[in-house]
Amino acid sequence: SAYCGFIHMECAHRHPVMLFFASHLLRQYLGSSTKVSRARRKWHLGVFLLTNPILIYRRKAYLARFHITEKRLMLMGLKGSQTDCIEQPTHKTNQHVSNISQVDMNDLMQQQQYF
Incomplete structure (x- = not known):
């Protein structure tokens, strides 16, 4: 059975x-x-990068655009900087540098919370 x-x-x-x-x-x-x-x-990831904008410069896709020596210099500069502003590292084809103050970033984050 x-x-x-x-x-x-x-x-x-x-x-x-x-x-x-x-x-x-x-x-x-x-x-x-x-x-x-x-x-x-x-x-x-989008929310995380909005709350931590300095980490955008350490992402793989962003770093892939630079030569290895530029990457090392940029990461050493970001590691040692404790300033009140976020500076974008310059790219060879784009020499635009923008400074975003911490106050502006805080205002932007507060506006994003209400949307």
């Missing part, structure tokens, strides 16, 4: 239509959760 029960369970749970349906549901669930988690991760 145990063997008959085993054969019955194997037949019921190994049916090709049931296996296809279960794999289809699993594939659909995993695909939707990937999109949701990617959107959630990007949202958290």
Whole structure:
């Protein structure tokens, strides 16, 4: 009787239509959760970078634009700076430097809280 029960369970749970349906549901669930988690991760990254703007200059995509010696100098300068402003390192093609005071950054953060 145990063997008959085993054969019955194997037949019921190994049916090709049931296996296809279960794999289809699993594939659909995993695909939707990937999109949701990617959107959630990007949202958290955006909020994190708004609260910590100095970390933008240490991101991989930003650092990839510079030569290795420029990266070292820039990171050493950021590590040793304890100033009241955030300076953007200059890029070879763009010589624009902007200074954002800490007061302006705080005002921006307070405005973002109400939206």
